Amino acid sequence: MFTASRNNNGGNGPRDNVPVPTIRLEGEDINEEDDKETPKSPFTPPTKKSIANTLFPAPNSIQRSLGERRKVVLKPGHSPLDWGALNRKTPKHILRGVPANTPPPQIIKISKDELKKHKVQHDCWTCINGKVFNITPYIDFHPGGVEEIMKCAGRDGTALFYKYHSWVNVDRMLENCMVGILGN
Ligand code: HEM
Known part of the structure; x- marks a missing residue:
């Protein structure tokens, strides 16, 4: 007799305890073995509570440990994808906020005093892991909101x-906004 069965393991062999449906073609002989009642599914249907406990972020993740997620509504055209697109089409010196012929950020030293001067929304720098970034163009794209990101304006924002x-x-998100390296 012909039975078409398919495991739910991508076709790589049967999985333990998972019922496999049997499809019978019309007019074919019935084998008693095949006629047994389909075993009960080993899976229990999800409840609201179990869904809340299993969705991203994972229960033991850092995201969860921070409590409620505090994402804000971003202005239209300010999604992470829009930030990516802006990076692709904007010349780097514009994103860095420096003249076009400025040397690469890896060889530019920036003092703490200089960093402090850039702490307003239209001229905003921060330092993360020793790298100074011009975050002015990113502020409106920040998923945590303007108020939060401005807490690192003009200073070392690594801890925050x-x-x-x-x-x-x-490093990846702000790679085109890097102004230089923090010096003394
Ligand atoms: C300058 C560098 C920063 C960058 C590139 C940045 C980037 C991001 C990104 C990509 C997210 C979304 C995270 C996700 O969905 O998993 C986010 C969320 C957030 N950010 Fe930032 N951020 C920066 C600075 C800060 C600072 C200084 C603060 C706080 C003082 C902050 C507070 C938050 C908060 C509260 C969220 C929402 C967290 C959540 O989804 O639960 N961010 N940020």
């Missing part, structure tokens, strides 16, 4: 940054 989101890749 890691307190809220150690998982965010700041």
Whole structure:
């Protein structure tokens, strides 16, 4: 007799305890073995509580340990994807906020006094892990809101940054906004 069965393991062999449906073609012989009642599913249906406990972020993640997520509504055109697009089409010196012929950020030293001068929304720098970034163009794109990101304006924001989101890749996100390296 022909039975078409398919495991739910991507076709790589049967999985333990998982019922496999049997499809019978019309007019074919019935084998008693096949006629047994389908075993009960080993899965219990999810409840609201179990869904809340299993969705992203994972229950034991850093995100959860911070309590309620505090994302804000961003202005239209300010999603993370829009930030990516802006980075692709904007010349780097504009994102860095420096003249076009400025040497690469890796060889520019910035003093703490200079960093302090850039602490307003239209001219805002911060330092994370020793790298100074011009965050002026990013402020409106920050998923945590303007008020939060402005707490690191004109100063070293490393501790605050890691307190809220150690998982965010700041070097990648702000790579085109890097002004220089923090000196003394
Ligand atoms: C300058 C560098 C910063 C960058 C590039 C940055 C980037 C981000 C990104 C990408 C997210 C979304 C995270 C996610 O969805 O998983 C986020 C959320 C957030 N950020 Fe920042 N951030 C910066 C600085 C800060 C600072 C200084 C603070 C606080 C004083 C802060 C507070 C927050 C908060 C509260 C959220 C929402 C967290 C959540 O989703 O639960 N951020 N930030």
